[in-house]
Amino acid sequence: MDDFLSAAISIAFHGVALAxxxxxxxxxxxxxxxxxxxxxxxHGAFAMAGGYALTTxxxxxxxxxxxxLVGAVVIVMLASxxxxxLLYRRLYGGGELDQVLMTMGLVFMxxxxxxxxxxxVAQPVQPPASISGQIHLGSRDFPTYRSFLILCGVVLVSxxxxxxxxxxxxxxxxxxxxxLRMAQAIGINTTRLFALTFALGSGLAALGGALGAExxxxxxxxxxxxxxxxxxxxxxxGLGSIRGPFVAALLxxxxxTAFKYKAPELGAFFIYALTMAILLxxxxxxxxxx
Amino acid sequence: MAAVxxxxxxxxLDRFAHRHRFRLAExxxxxxxxxAYFVFxxxxxxxxxxxxxxxxxxxxxxxxxxxxxxxxxxxxxFGTGAYAAGILAANxxxxxxxxxxxxxxxxxxxxxxxxxxxxxxTGLTLLMQTLVVAAMLSEVANKASRITGGADGLQxxxxxxxxxxxxxxxxxxxxxxxxxxxxxxxxxxxxxxxHSSFGRSLTGIRENVLRMHxxxxxxxxxxxxxxxxxxxLAGISGALIAQTSQFVGLGVLxxxxxxxxxxxxxxxxxxxxxxxxxxxxxxxIAQDRFSxxxxxxxxxxxxLFMIFVVMFARGGVLGLSERIWRARRKPS
Numbered sequence: 001m002d003d004f005l006s007a008a009i010s011i012a013f014h015g016v017a018l019a020x021x022x023x024x025x026x027x028x029x030x031x032x033x034x035x036x037x038x039x040x041x042x043h044g045a046f047a048m049a050g051g052y053a054l055t056t057x058x059x060x061x062x063x064x065x066x067x068x069l070v071g072a073v074v075i076v077m078l079a080s081x082x083x084x085x086l087l088y089r090r091l092y093g094g095g096e097l098d099q100v101l102m103t104m105g106l107v108f109m110x111x112x113x114x115x116x117x118x119x120x121v122a123q124p125v126q127p128p129a130s131i132s133g134q135i136h137l138g139s140r141d142f143p144t145y146r147s148f149l150i151l152c153g154v155v156l157v158s159x160x161x162x163x164x165x166x167x168x169x170x171x172x173x174x175x176x177x178x179x180l181r182m183a184q185a186i187g188i189n190t191t192r193l194f195a196l197t198f199a200l201g202s203g204l205a206a207l208g209g210a211l212g213a214e215x216x217x218x219x220x221x222x223x224x225x226x227x228x229x230x231x232x233x234x235x236x237x238g239l240g241s242i243r244g245p246f247v248a249a250l251l252x253x254x255x256x257t258a259f260k261y262k263a264p265e266l267g268a269f270f271i272y273a274l275t276m277a278i279l280l281x282x283x284x285x286x287x288x289x290x
Numbered sequence: 291m292a293a294v295x296x297x298x299x300x301x302x303l304d305r306f307a308h309r310h311r312f313r314l315a316e317x318x319x320x321x322x323x324x325x326a327y328f329v330f331x332x333x334x335x336x337x338x339x340x341x342x343x344x345x346x347x348x349x350x351x352x353x354x355x356x357x358x359x360x361x362x363x364x365x366x367x368f369g370t371g372a373y374a375a376g377i378l379a380a381n382x383x384x385x386x387x388x389x390x391x392x393x394x395x396x397x398x399x400x401x402x403x404x405x406x407x408x409x410x411x412t413g414l415t416l417l418m419q420t421l422v423v424a425a426m427l428s429e430v431a432n433k434a435s436r437i438t439g440g441a442d443g444l445q446x447x448x449x450x451x452x453x454x455x456x457x458x459x460x461x462x463x464x465x466x467x468x469x470x471x472x473x474x475x476x477x478x479x480x481x482x483x484x485h486s487s488f489g490r491s492l493t494g495i496r497e498n499v500l501r502m503h504x505x506x507x508x509x510x511x512x513x514x515x516x517x518x519x520x521x522x523l524a525g526i527s528g529a530l531i532a533q534t535s536q537f538v539g540l541g542v543l544x545x546x547x548x549x550x551x552x553x554x555x556x557x558x559x560x561x562x563x564x565x566x567x568x569x570x571x572x573x574x575i576a577q578d579r580f581s582x583x584x585x586x587x588x589x590x591x592x593x594l595f596m597i598f599v600v601m602f603a604r605g606g607v608l609g610l611s612e613r614i615w616r617a618r619r620k621p622s
Contacts, residue, residue, distance in 0.1 A: 039414055087597065096413065097360055098600050101556055104549055105596030112590025224545060228425045235418040267433050272426040276407065279419060283411045 009140070011258045017146040019253025020153025021215050024208030026233040026245050027160070028201020034177050034240015036092050036194055039099045042106035043205060044223035044230055049076045050206025051218035052114065055123040065128045072210050073203045080202035084195050092194070107223045114220035125213035149211060156204075160242055173197060177240040232275045238285030247286060319567040323470050335462035335534075340574045341469035342530035345476055347555045347566035349523035352480055354552075355561025356489060357516040358496030359409070360417055362548050363424030364524055366404070369543030371397040371525025373431060376444045376538035384450040390472065390529050397525020398518050400427070405517035409510060421545070428543035443539035447532070458534065465534040472530060476523055483519065484563055492516055496561075553596055559608030568607050 029043040053072035057063045063071065087106075091099050131148045134141040164170035172193055176183040184190050209216070216226050233252055237244030252271060259270045278286065326337055346368055353359045371393035378389050408419035431438045439445055451457045456464045483489050494502045495509055502509050532538045541547060550573070558569025573592075580588050603610050 033414065039417065087601075090601065096417075097354075097560075098604070100360060100362070100417070101552070102597055102600045104553070105593040105600065108549075108589040108593030108596065110593075112587045112593065116587060116590070224549075227545065228421055231418050231421065235415060239414070265433060267429050269426060269429045269433070272422050272429065275422050276419065276426075279411065279415055280407065283415045285415075 006140075007261070011261055012254065013142060013150075014146065015254030015257035016153075016250065017149045017253075018212075018215050018257060019249040020149050021208050021212030022229065022233050022253055023153060023246055023249035024156065025205045025212070026208075026230045026237075026249060027242055028198075028204045029230060030234045030237060030239060030241065030245045031173070031177075031197055032201050033234060035173065035197055038088065038092060039096055040088075040103050041100060041227060041231075042103040042110070042223060043201075044209075044226050045107055045110040046076050046080060046202040046205040047209030047212075047216070047226075047230075048110060048114065048218060048222035049079065050209035051125065051213050051222070052118060052123060053206070054210040054213075055125055055218065058126070069207070069210055073206045076206035077199045077203040081195060081199045084198045088198065089191075089194070107227075110223055111220050114222075118220070120220060122217040122219045123213075125210070125218065145214070152211065156207075157246060164242055169193075169196070228272075232271070234285075236275055236278050236285055238282075238288030241287045244285055244287030316564075319564065320474070327466060327470075331461070334466040336574070336578055338462050338465035338469045338534050339531065340571050341466070341473050342527050342534065343551070343554070343574060344566045344570045345469075345473050345530065346524055346527035346551050347558070347570050348473075348477065348480055348563075349520045349527060350551055350555050351560060351563065351566055352483070352520040352523070353517055354555065355563075355565070356484060356492040356496060357513050358492075359513065359517065361420040362417055362545065362552070363420035363422070364520075364551060365543055365545070365547035366420075366424035366427045367397040367401055367521035367524035368528040368531075368547065368551075369424075369427060369431065370400045370521075370528065372528030372532040372538045372542045373438060373444070374525065375529035376447055376532040377437060379447040379449050379533065379536075380444055382448075384448045386449055386452055386468070386533050389449075389533060390526050393525040393529030393532075394522040395525075397528070398522030400525075401521020402514070402518045405514045405521070409513050409517060424543060424545065424548060428540060431543055432540055438538075441540055443537055445537075447536045447538070449533045449536060458536075462534070469530050469534065472526065476526060480523070481563065483516075488512070488515070493561075550592075553592065555606075556596070556599060557606050559606035562608050565606055565608055572607070 025044070025047045028046075029040060032038055032040050032043070050072050053075050054068050057068035057071050058065065061068075083106075087102060091102060127145050127148075131144050133144050135144050135147055164173060172183070172188050175186075175188060176190055176193055180190065209218070209222075216222065216229075219225075229252070233245050233248045236251065237246070237248030251274075255274060256268065256271050259266060259268075263270075282288070323341070327334065330337065346364075349367075350361070350364050353361060353364070374393040374396040375386075375389040378384070378392055383389070404423045408416060408423065411419060432440055435441070449458060452464065452468055456468075458464050458468075484492075491502065491507055491512055494507065495512060499509060528542055531542070554569040554573040555565055556569065557572055558565030558567065577588055577592075580591070599606065605612070
C-alpha cells in the first residue's frame, strides 16, 4: 500500500511537470488552429528555436538563465512575426493541403539549419544552481527544477486565463474564434489580431521548449520527432480553447509517465490508443466546439 | 439505342467511350524506364528503389489526389508491407512473389481496419488519426524486437530467386526489372480504378462531399475501399524495397517517410496519375547527387523548395507545364 502511494505521488509529480511543458508548447498551436483554421505543423520548430536560443545565449553570451530565457522568447516571437507576415498570412483560408506542405517544408528547413549551426548532438541546458538539486518535503525528495516547472506552469496558465477572460484583447480573440466574419464586421482588426496571437503562441512554445529540454532534448529533429505529441494535446483538448489543451496535457503527461513507469515494454503505445479512443468518442476533442 | 445517340451531342459519347483509351504520351514513363536500364547500368540499384517508391507515391495519389484524404501516415502501410515480406523472408520463406501478395494482404488489412475507424472523421482530426496510426505501428515494431529486430532492424533476410530462376544480383539488374514489372501491373490496376465509375465517384467526393451525399453515394464506404486498395499497394511497394535491399529498419514506418513521399508527389503533381512518375525520380536523383556533396543539409534545401512550390508553383511539375502550355496557346 505504501509502495503504491509512493509510486502514485511520484507519477503525479513528474506527470504534472511534463504536462506543464506540453501545455506551454501546445496552447499556442491550439489557438492558431482554432482562430485561423491553420494547420501549423511547424509549431514545434518554434519550441526548438527557443531551446537553441537559450543555450546559445547562455553559453556564448554568458547571460544568466532568467535573462537568457526572456531573450530566447523575444527572439522567437520576433522571428515568428516575420514568418507570419511572409508565409503564413498568404495561406490563411487556403487549402489544408497547402498549409500542411508549407509548414512541413518549414520543419525540414529547421532540421537542416539546426544541424548546420549546432550539429547533430543534443544541446545541454544547465539551469542555475538555485533551481537545481532536490527539495525535501516530509519524508520525500522532489527535484527542484521540476517543482519550478510546475510553479511556472501554474503561474502562466492563470495569467493566460485572466488575459483571455478579462482583457479587451482576450475578448477579441474569443470573438474571432467564435465567428470570424462577425468579428471582422464589427471592426476588429483581425489581421493584427492574428499576427499578435501567432507571436504570443510562438513565444509560449519557445518558453516551453527552453524550459522542457529535460523532457524533449534540443536536437535538430525536434519538430519532426515530437510533432505527434504536440498535435495529440491539441486534438484531444479541442481547437481554439485554452482550457482544453490544459486538461489534455495533464491527461497525456500523467498517462505517459504512468505507462512508461509501470509498463515500459509497451512504450508510448497506450498514449496513441487513448488518443484514438478519445477522438472517436469526441472527434472535435474534449472541449471543442460542437 | 439509336434514339440515345441521336439526342446526345456526337462528341460527348465519343469522349466518354474513349476516355480510358491509352494515349501515346502514357508510354513515355515506360520508355524512360527501359532506356534508363541501358543508359545507366551503374545506377540500377538506385533505379529499383526509385521504381518501388513511385509505386508508393502512386498509392498515395489514389487516396490524396482522388479521394481527397490528406494523410501524414501513409508510411504505416508501406512499413507494414516491408515488415511482412521481411519477416517471411527472414523465417524461411523467401519466395518473392508470394511475399508481395502476403505484404499486400497484411497492409490491406491494416488499411481496412484503421480506415474503418479513422475515416469517420475529417479535417485536422483525420490528419491526426493517420499520424497516430503510423506512430502506433512504429511503436509496436520498435517494442516487438524479437520478431522485428526493433531499433537494430530486421536481420537475416534470405530472398529466393524470382520464379526460381533470376537471382538478385549485386548490380541490381534483377531488382530493376522486377520492380519495373510490379510497378507496371500495379499502375494498370490504379489506372483502371481511376477511370472506372468508382474512380469518378472518388473524384466527386474530393470535389464536393455534400453533393455526393445528396445524390446517395455511399461516401464513407467508397473512401474505405480506396483507402484499403491504396494501403495494399503501399504494402507492395514496401515489400519491394525490403526484398531488393534485404533489410528492413524502423525508418520504413516513420513520419519522415510519410512526409517525403508526400513531397515527392506534390513536386510531380497530385491527382493526375503521372505525378508520381515525375516527382519521385526528380527527388531521389537530386537527393542522390546532393548527398555526395552535402548530405546533412539536403533537408534544408528540400524544405525551401517545398515552400517555393506551395507559394509559386501549385500543381507541381505537371501543373506548371500545363499552365505554360495554356499560356502559349492563348495568343494564337
